[in-house]
Amino acid sequence: MTVRHFSIGGMSCAGCVASVEKALKNVEGVTSSSVNFAEHTAEVEGDYLPESLIKSVIDAGYEAALLQSEEDTAEKEAAEFEHYRNLLKKSFVAALVGVPLFVLGMSGLLPDLNNTQGQVIWFLIGIATAFVLWFSGGHFYTGAWKAFKNHNANMDTLVALGTGTAWIFSMVITLYPDLVPALARHAYFEAAAIIIALINFGSALEMRARGKTSEAIKRLIGLQPKTARVVRDGKEVDVAINEVGLDETVRVRPGEKIPVDGVIIDGHSSIDESMLTGEPLPLEKNRGDDVVGGTINKSGTFLFQAKRIGSETALAQIIALVRKAQNSKPSIGKLADKISAVFVPTVLIVAVITFLLWFNLADEMRVSYALVTMMTVLIIACPCALGLATPISIMVGVGKAAEFGVLIRNGEALQTAGKLDAVVLDKTGTITKGQPSVTQINAYSDWQQSDVLLYAASIEKGSEHPLAEAIVNAANDKQISLHDASDFKAIAGHGVFANVNQHAVHLGNAALMQKNNIDINVSINDAQQLAEQAQTPMFLAIDGQLAGIVSVADPIKDDSAKAIQTLHKLGIKVVMLTGDNSHTAKAVASQLNIDEYFAEVLPEDKEQKVALLQSQGYVVGMVGDGINDAPALARADVGFAIGTGTDVAIESADVTLMRGSLNGVADAIAISKATVKNIKQNLFGAFVYNSLGIPVAAGILFPVFGILLNPMIAGAAMAMSSVTVVSNANRLRWFRSTVVRQ
């Protein structure tokens, strides 16, 4: 039986509660349900599919969403700590028996197996060791057996076979010493116990180190407050976070965390969103502005209306996205996966071949040699280091990127981002603030500046283009009453046409004027000068005659120049795309030291420009707003969407930059490079460890150097190999933002 909580939308009266309850109970597997009208939530128990339940509620005319509460981090950590302690306890018990036996054996204080008294003592030692193997190593044997039944073999198989063989052989020669020559009568009980101790100890250390790899996700989960102060029936009450309903009014006081996403309905404040976006400065928020769950209210008190709750909040989506990316693998790790899949059975075969070679080629000690080398091969092989090499680095790298407000969609994007050698930047909203304003108005013939602004704003009134918005805002600021426009036509990449106040009005670039045979010679010098100042001049023609120029400029973001400089330092060519004329584009490019620019690019041509660079051999990253640039982002090897605030649902992008700064691109590339380097180190280490360790364990050094590896040293090496991989990945935690490094 599972109990889940859902938010229910669209309930307006108590009658709706009955309808929703009926819809819930109609779902197969639901055993009980209760709908809370005040909270707009439902608690549903049973064995049912959440999707079926949501569909049933929607079919009944309401809205439903699963409320997912993050698992209690403290509870998880407590369980992990318990497991860690358990592993240490098992390791200690095994060492308590194994180490004294080893010391006594090395000191020659243990009897040999050539007499009955010695056999009895060794038999008792064997029984004690059996207890150790059961208590400290029981999980290896159970796991190995269960895996075997499933035609599978894993690390447990190797440990169980290695130590099990040692114990069985030792017990057999304890009971029947005459089966082997006198010199080969050596029991390996202590080796089995010490190997179990070492591997448990290694697992405990690995667990400790792995806990640190998920710090980033723990930090994100920790941002979610546990309670919210909601206004119900005119009173403010504290409720659990998953009891906040859609559209409920929530009070936030200074210093408190905002519980869910919503819109401010009363009051204002400055809000610190750095924990989600990496943006260091608090943002001023007023009535009508969005607020995001998990961010901190710095100064004022305000009321907001909850608009996204549970799994729909930006924070929940960020956590889900980071987790998904952490679990994905880049192609660099595929080879290791293929090897991992056949690794253990291959090692089993190598172990049998090793046994047979020593058995057939060695002298009278051949049984001992064959057994020890086989056991050592089984113990030294470490599939875990190989399997961990890639995912553990991805886990830390993707988590670290999230700390800088960089959301990497998957491991492949991370790998490719490290290879980029050209980055294409869309000018508006990426390099510039995307909030253009009117900077100058020129009037020609008998027209006044106010007329030029009046007609320009009247024609643009219905347009959603950012430049249009700037012109309308300028007219509003001057309190100019606008005319209505009719027969409005937008001519992509050129401008607009409409009839305004019984005049035919064109507003747009020089190409639009030429196309309509409008003479603009008188204004050409003015337009050129404005363009050279990185402004966008737009010609206004009334009834086929030039009336004026409206010049609009979009200020460059404060940190764009620095970010482009950082990209250059990373060896990356920076290319700018803009719909502006070449004079404006050139002015911006030279101001920011941009390597190449494409001016007068129509929105649909952006993709072609990316393809052009790719055809020249560049690995291209495209940076845009994720909406107008979707085809170009998809065409690029890595698409970066500059989000606004915590806009995480940008599907077309491989990387979402929650902070609206180009520095995020440099951060994403730098951390990708660092992560791929880390993966390569791990893979190299794991491959070299196994491909050198296994032959050495098999005794390849013996014919020349007379060296045979002790199985206990193999156990220590195996235990440390995984720890080394995890510790190396943990180094990525110290990665610093490119801005900080400068």
Added chain:
Amino acid sequence: MDLLINSVGLILIAMIIWWFWMSSPKAKVVDAQLIDILVEDGVYSPANIEVPANQQITLRFIRKDASPCAEKVIFETLDKSLELALGQPTELSLNIADEGEYGFTCEMHMYRGRLIVKAK
């Protein structure tokens, strides 16, 4: 004696190849929509599950193994992954249209399972 040991060794190698690479365990045919999978002792139980194509199914993983190895389950070909909370059921709903075998593993490929999707 030598002949016996060598023969046993060679038979062992043949058996390893056959058991781990050439034969597959019988899949558990499941018609229910909700399938419980226990994550314990290095194996998924059941590890081999046959389900019908084009049918909504929910896999409910119940993790009993506290080691970090058991923490994640990854369906690589389906581009899905789950983090398994210890002792609590974690669910994944799927509706697979194409017949075939879809493997799922822990991140180190030590835990392994297969979803065998067949037309009804």
